[in-house]
Amino acid sequence: MMLCGVKFRLDYLEIGKLLSNPNLEFKSEFSRQTGEIGQSSICNYNGMTIHIKSSGFGYLKGSLHKFKNEGKHNYDDFTWDEVFLVVDELSDTFGIKIRDLPLINLEWGINVETKIPPKQILSGLVMHHGCRFDKMYVNPGTHYVCSHSQFRVKAYDKGVQNCLAKNLLRIEISANRSKFINKLGVYKIGDLKRPEARLKLQNALLYGGWANTLLIDPGLIGYNPSNQDEIIRISRWSNPNFWINASKQVRSYHKRVYDRFINEAGFNVKQAIFEAMMKKLWSI
DNA sequence: GCCTAACAATAGGTGCACAA
DNA sequence: TTGTGCACCTATTGTTAGGC
Numbered sequence: 001m002m003l004c005g006v007k008f009r010l011d012y013l014e015i016g017k018l019l020s021n022p023n024l025e026f027k028s029e030f031s032r033q034t035g036e037i038g039q040s041s042i043c044n045y046n047g048m049t050i051h052i053k054s055s056g057f058g059y060l061k062g063s064l065h066k067f068k069n070e071g072k073h074n075y076d077d078f079t080w081d082e083v084f085l086v087v088d089e090l091s092d093t094f095g096i097k098i099r100d101l102p103l104i105n106l107e108w109g110i111n112v113e114t115k116i117p118p119k120q121i122l123s124g125l126v127m128h129h130g131c132r133f134d135k136m137y138v139n140p141g142t143h144y145v146c147s148h149s150q151f152r153v154k155a156y157d158k159g160v161q162n163c164l165a166k167n168l169l170r171i172e173i174s175a176n177r178s179k180f181i182n183k184l185g186v187y188k189i190g191d192l193k194r195p196e197a198r199l200k201l202q203n204a205l206l207y208g209g210w211a212n213t214l215l216i217d218p219g220l221i222g223y224n225p226s227n228q229d230e231i232i233r234i235s236r237w238s239n240p241n242f243w244i245n246a247s248k249q250v251r252s253y254h255k256r257v258y259d260r261f262i263n264e265a266g267f268n269v270k271q272a273i274f275e276a277m278m279k280k281l282w283s284i
Numbered sequence: 285g286c287c288t289a290a291c292a293a294t295a296g297g298t299g300c301a302c303a304a
Numbered sequence: 305t306t307g308t309g310c311a312c313c314t315a316t317t318g319t320t321a322g323g324c
Contacts, residue, residue: 056324057286129296
């Protein structure tokens with residue numbers, strides 16, 4: 001599993017230390033109209049950003065994974081040992097103890113290699129729980145995002161994004177609220193030293209995230225229905241709008257029947273990804 | 285302004301009865 | 305056999321007040 005984005009809350013103490021750190025250069029908002037210098041100031045450093053809103057409130061956010069790669073990319077693997085090395089390095093650079101800062105947001109995910117191009121898988125993503133996936137166009141590529149109020153489930157083609165030759169699918173959970181990660185036993189980055197906390201993040205990704213997605217199996221597109229009933233069912237199941245517009249009971253029923261059908265017909269794209277994630281999770 | 289905690293409201297999943 | 309509606313429980317979401 002890989003940690004990606006983080007957002008920490010900064011208090012009076014840290015803000016004072018950061019502002020007096022000679023290695024950091026802060027830029028303030030400046031209004032040409034009034035000539036006033038805004039209260040908030042920003043500092044960018046290798047993919048990490050410090051936002052100081054007032055003397056008592058600010059946050060530090062960015063990608064630890066990118067920071068490890070000097071702010072350039074995040075398509076390689078990022079082990080837990082590396083996470084804590086990066087946190088220590090960042091702590092030294094900034095002169096504050098990052099490990100003990102309260103986490104406000106956290107993003108974690110995994111890259112898996114797939115047999116078929118990720119694009120085919122992504123276009124079949126319909127919903128996560130009762131929430132539909134939206135397409136967000138980012139250059140290059142497309143992010144499939146499902147936004148709940150406390151967290152987002154994201155999937156995208158990591159290979160295309162970084163012009164890699166292999167089929168690399170990234171699946172990610174991003175928690176917007178500290179409540180969501182607190183529930184998993186994570187309050188600060190140091191908590192992730194504990195294997196139980198890491199396991200909870202993994203499970204949230206596997207079971208809470210991927211297992212609860214509704215995926216139209218790419219195999220369905222080329223499937224030859226054997227009778228009239230199947231023609232109707234397949235045409236419904238392969239239509240995202242059928243799922244999105246169905247009442248929750250209808251959806252729940254069809255999901256069950258669809259899962260059984262997928263299983264019997266041997267369409268296993270979702271399951272294969274689940275297993276690949278599982279394997280990958282235990283290897284890094 | 286930005287965020288959190290607590291609470292109420294709403295939505296999802298499941299099992300079951302039952303209709304077409 | 306396929307599909308729908310209902311009740312129940314639980315998880316998620318929205319709202320409000322309040323901290324810093």
